[in-house]
Amino acid sequence: MENWLTKRATLDPNKVALIFEYTDFTFTELNSTVQLYASKLYQHGIHQGDRVAIFTANSFNGYIATLALQQIGVEIVFLNTRLSESELSFQIADSGVTDCLIDDNLKHSQLDNVSVSKTMMSKILSMPASEEYEPVKEFKNDDVTSIMYTSGTSGRPKGVLQTFGNHFYSAIGMSLNLGITDDDSWVLSVPLFHISGFSIMMRSLIYGMPVYLIEKFDETYINRILINERASIISLVPTMLKRILNNLKTGQNFNDNFRCVFLGGGPIDNWTLLRCQMLEIPVIQSYGMTETASNVVALNFKDADRKVGSSGQALFPVNLRITNQDEEGIGDIEIKAPNVAKGYLNQPDLFAAKMTDDGFYRTGDLGYLDKESFLFIKGRKDDMIISGGENIYPEEVENIYGKIEGLESIAVIGVDDDDWGQIPVAYVTTDKDAFLNGQDLIEYGRNRLAHYKVPREFRLVEAMPLTSSGKLLRRKLGNLDYQKI
Template sequence: MENWLTKRAKLDPNKTALIIEHSDFTFSELNSTVQLCAKKLHNYIHQGERAALFISNSFNGYIAILALQQIGAEIVFLNSRLSSDELQFQINDSAAKICLVDDSSDYHNINSVDTNKFLLSDILSMKPDKSFKPVEEFDNDDVTSIMYTSGTSGRPKGVLQTFGNHFYSAIGTSLNLGINDKDSWVLTVPLFHISGFSIMMRSLIYGIPVYLITDFNEEYINKVLANERATIISLVPTMLKRLLNNLPTGKHYNDHFKCVFLGGGPIDNWTLLRCDMLNIPVIQSYGMTETASNVVALNFRDADRKVGSSGQPLFPVNLRISNSDSEGVGDIEIKAPNVAKGYLNRQDLFDKKTTADGFYKTGDIGYLDDENFLYVKGRKDDMIISGGENIYPEEIENIYSKLSGIENIFVIGIPNDDWGEVPVAYVMLADDAYLTGEDLIGFGREKMAHYKVPKEFRLVKGVPRTASGKVLRRKFGDIKYKQI
């Protein structure tokens, strides 16, 4: 396909492309700024080479991403929350020629990493390479981005995402949400995550503006959603709860607002009810780094009657459940043009996750109802087998999250001589909560089968997470707790 940025600058030169704080840029202005940046970067990085990016949600970071695409370099996105050792591994594994560091990010951990580092401000002050010309075409099979998975079950893997992956992800989302030229997307999630980068790519493909949010300030974001013509915002459940808690009584989002596009895990029913009362549509979705964002999503007409579902497979996506049990729960497998090309330096591992007929094994388990709506039960590795019964931690967590006083709850299985495994819960309680283990067991027995009710409730102040915020259940054994 023709270069997405230069194409969009030709088609909609005067349409707003980017809004950051009180400044906005048309596609023509964005293209000019990006091309100048690319000319300067071209002194250090060329087509086919890899450049690591250590950035925050900043203007310079946004421009640098697009500039590297104009050069034809592969972008290695570094999570700015990683430790120095984790960053060093990814730099070494990707063999990035240079590492561009955003001045506005906290770059303490990157300082000790052994690599060829440049501050973006230093690059931008240099003379441009006048011989530079932007790539004319984006080949669907060319890798444009490399993102490392969080590594909840081992060493992080570099996911190879192509232009074709991002294009078909955008097309599937557009058909699901009915995107039009009046839409605009609020980008609050990190640019170095697939959720953030995919919004940038959708902006070019759809020709719509992006509101780039530099810091997650609830008051400011709520003002944007209430007073601007923002129509879509991508959030994870924690972000959504923070916005709701900050929204002034009687305040509503603007009349053009379409939806919260929700990813990053299940959402509790109480939060969905709050959104419904505030007339804030929530579109739940399902996807991962390996699928270049979402592959399943609810649509507006089904949101109310399919609460708890991630939705139906998007148009380009073929989804099936394999190895299902008597209740229809089994492995979620996907075949789609937005499934990544493979893992960097670990193609053998990616191939093991791919079936003979081309389906990618997601590692998640769930079921499809009679209308082909997907219900995700959780990670296969997290499933507890107790006395021959399958127990899904997220199902238990969702039930208990409705109980007043519980701020967070996480369920894992522990070995048991009689049953093989039994569920136990790690809970974080509100300061004013008074709940005993007996109370919690009694509540659970009213709501679910007795074998699903946690045998212990362990009070904790926090739980181990990956740099991207995913819960590391395999490390719960190291947590100090008080039994309640």
């Protein structure tokens, strides 16, 4: 395929590509800025075929630098800015990057002792442009453009090799499902260093769609955009959505062009979905992962109300199946699609072990398909609790309890038990003025769940362990200090 940025600048030179702090940039302006920065990177010594890390927030400089690296033909290693020194050291060593571009607006002390050449983005700006630089003419489907390390919810992070073809087919699948038009614009408030953020950048080039770049998540500022601007779609994780809703004042509504909240990053409780329905805020749930270059399953607008709780149907390029089903039809979710990643960096055998003989990727998630092929996620296979021979899916239990007023969050894990093998135990956080009693919570569950699914104990903690994208680190719950309620 032709270079996406240069082609879009040719097709839609005067169309808005990026909106940052109320300033608009057309595709021509974006392309000119990116190419100038890329020529300076080239002068700095970054050339096609290199592998370069980027440590950035959702800043204008970070946006430009990311696209500039892509224009040179560099494999971009996205570093999570919230990681510790040891975590960053591992990823930089594992990826073998030659340089690390650092956003000047970010604190980066955790990189001080990491062994890698470090360059501030502002230093690049002060360099002369190279007369020898030329942007790559073609984006080849099988070429790796981005490397993202998995969040590590189930172990040590793995570098996922994402190709141009992966990003293209992910974008096409989303377009066919949601019916993206020239009138759409996407609010980018999730991190650029996650697939949820970077995929919006790629969709902008492929669709010719404006992006509202949000540097820091501020619900008041974001609601101002959703109410007063023409933003039509925003990507959020459940914790972000709740903050948006809590910030809305009575009588406030999003702009007439607004179409949906595109929700990822984990399950959402029914009470929050009900609040969205009352406020007439459409929520499109989805399912995807770093290894699939964003979404492979999503609801569409016509089915959103009648299929609440479902992640939707497989996108057009995606073949989805459920294997090893139990008597309820719940089994392993497997995916075959052109947006499944090329592999794991330096760990080809590990990725190969996740592939079936007929080319399906084993996601490690459990779920089922209803009669209309809508996918319902039950959780991670590793999270499933087996108590007395019965399967317990933590997310099912958490969703039931998520409706309780004053219960801020709940996470259920299995604890070893001599009699039952495992028993479910719940970790909770509550609102400041809430008083919740463990025995009352047990009774609440027994009226709504099979008794073996009800947590035997409720443990109050200060905060849940989360990844930077808001996903629960369930394996760390057992290490938390708690108070039994």
